[in-house]
Amino acid sequence: MTPFLDVFCTQTDRHNVFYPLLRQIMNKDSQMRAAINQKLIEMGERERLKELLRAKLVECGWRDQLKAHCKDVIREKGLEHVTVEDLVTEVTPKGRALVPDSVKKELLQRIRAFLAQHATL
Amino acid sequence: MKMEDMPLSGPDNTKLEALVHDIYSELVEDACLGLCFEVHRAVKQGYFFLDETDQESMKEFEIVDQPGVDIFGQVYNQWKNKECECPNCKRLIAASRFAPHLEKCLGMGRNSSRIANRRLASNNNMSKSESDQEDNDDLNDNDWSYGAEKKAKKRKSDKNQNSPRRSKSLKHKNGELGSSISSESYKYNYNTGISYETLGPDEVRSLLTTQCGVISEHTKKMCNRPSLTDADAVVENDSFDIPDGQMLMSRLQWEDSPDISPTDSASSKASTNHSESRKPKKKKRTSLGLNSGGSGSSVGGGGGGLTGGSSSSSSSQSNISLSTKKKRPKLSAPSITSIYDDLN
Numbered sequence: 194m195t196p197f198l199d200v201f202c203t204q205t206d207r208h209n210v211f212y213p214l215l216r217q218i219m220n221k222d223s224q225m226r227a228a229i230n231q232k233l234i235e236m237g238e239r240e241r242l243k244e245l246l247r248a249k250l251v252e253c254g255w256r257d258q259l260k261a262h263c264k265d266v267i268r269e270k271g272l273e274h275v276t277v278e279d280l281v282t283e284v285t286p287k288g289r290a291l292v293p294d295s296v297k298k299e300l301l302q303r304i305r306a307f308l309a310q311h312a313t314l
Numbered sequence: 315m316k317m318e319d320m321p322l323s324g325p326d327n328t329k330l331e332a333l334v335h336d337i338y339s340e341l342v343e344d345a346c347l348g349l350c351f352e353v354h355r356a357v358k359q360g361y362f363f364l365d366e367t368d369q370e371s372m373k374e375f376e377i378v379d380q381p382g383v384d385i386f387g388q389v390y391n392q393w394k395n396k397e398c399e400c401p402n403c404k405r406l407i408a409a410s411r412f413a414p415h416l417e418k419c420l421g422m423g424r425n426s427s428r429i430a431n432r433r434l435a436s437n438n439n440m441s442k443s444e445s446d447q448e449d450n451d452d453l454n455d456n457d458w459s460y461g462a463e464k465k466a467k468k469r470k471s472d473k474n475q476n477s478p479r480r481s482k483s484l485k486h487k488n489g490e491l492g493s494s495i496s497s498e499s500y501k502y503n504y505n506t507g508i509s510y511e512t513l514g515p516d517e518v519r520s521l522l523t524t525q526c527g528v529i530s531e532h533t534k535k536m537c538n539r540p541s542l543t544d545a546d547a548v549v550e551n552d553s554f555d556i557p558d559g560q561m562l563m564s565r566l567q568w569e570d571s572p573d574i575s576p577t578d579s580a581s582s583k584a585s586t587n588h589s590e591s592r593k594p595k596k597k598k599r600t601s602l603g604l605n606s607g608g609s610g611s612s613v614g615g616g617g618g619g620l621t622g623g624s625s626s627s628s629s630s631q632s633n634i635s636l637s638t639k640k641k642r643p644k645l646s647a648p649s650i651t652s653i654y655d656d657l658n
Binding site for chain 2: 222225226230242243247250256260263267272275277280285288289292300304305308
């Protein structure tokens, strides 16, 4: 329970006052986010960024590293019984951590540039 | 998205930064998920562990890193210095040159026939030019293009002096010289470097009744095409006297260069006949028909041949028209005129 919600104790308060307020605050941001995301997709930039990231990750060996980790997980869980969820939960955090800094920086740079060009704030 | 993470106040910059990071995180997560799905599919389809081999094979195919050897352990220029014996000519050829040599040696491959023909042609020219050096000098003075071509031909044939094929073909030719008609043509080729001057009238007649006789500017060879109206030519030429070589030459000249007018009526007479006998393929008798139609005189006629002196001018005109209409691409006017210019 967040501190905000403590103020509005009753259900009705929460639903009638807090949530709408929250929604209003969030709406602006989420609207903006939604708008930006939409622009990213429409202009093909998201796809380009995805490809760029994939290429860089393969190049730097991230993919092979992660694949090796997958092998360990599979051997651990057993070949027959491994599920997607197993893999995802094991692999994603490691994957996030293993991304080299240079790649991360470059991608952030590109996203910032895109926003600077196309986001209206 | 948690509430705490959301900056409710503050500059837009932080919001923007947060947004940027969020977008980045989404992209990375996409990549991770992609990998997970791929791996999972590979596991379920059974090809995930295929790239792993046992230790023994791994050792066998390990990358080699020694000097003088490539990564597979093979020596680079192992066969460079070896020699192979050609099954055809029994010579020892270097390995890298073996395939092209075989191509030429066996007479297969795209260029081998072309090269062989060219060699034979230049060999003919070589033998011809070697023997009559002095006469060629005279001609060189008069017609520079002719001379330059001779020089070019010489250079080219010099290239082939030492090849085995050259000696082979020369021997071959020398052996044949006394025997066949083709040898006769070689002899004449040999002589036409000087021109028809040196041949006696009978020789020229016999030569020209059987063959085309045109000397090509490029190869200096006489055209060996058999004239189709051999029979007709015989009939016509019975009554046709060639007093000297000059008439014959102007006859030839007339045939090939319509813009040069005949020097005397005799030559035009000769040309009439000549043009008739010379157009066997296209229109055998219609040429004569044209003649007679045009000039209205008794220029035509297969039997008599010779026309009277009176019709010489008109016949010459009709001949001009005839020659212009039926210009044969094979006959090269300039070379013949150049030869005969000398005489004139």
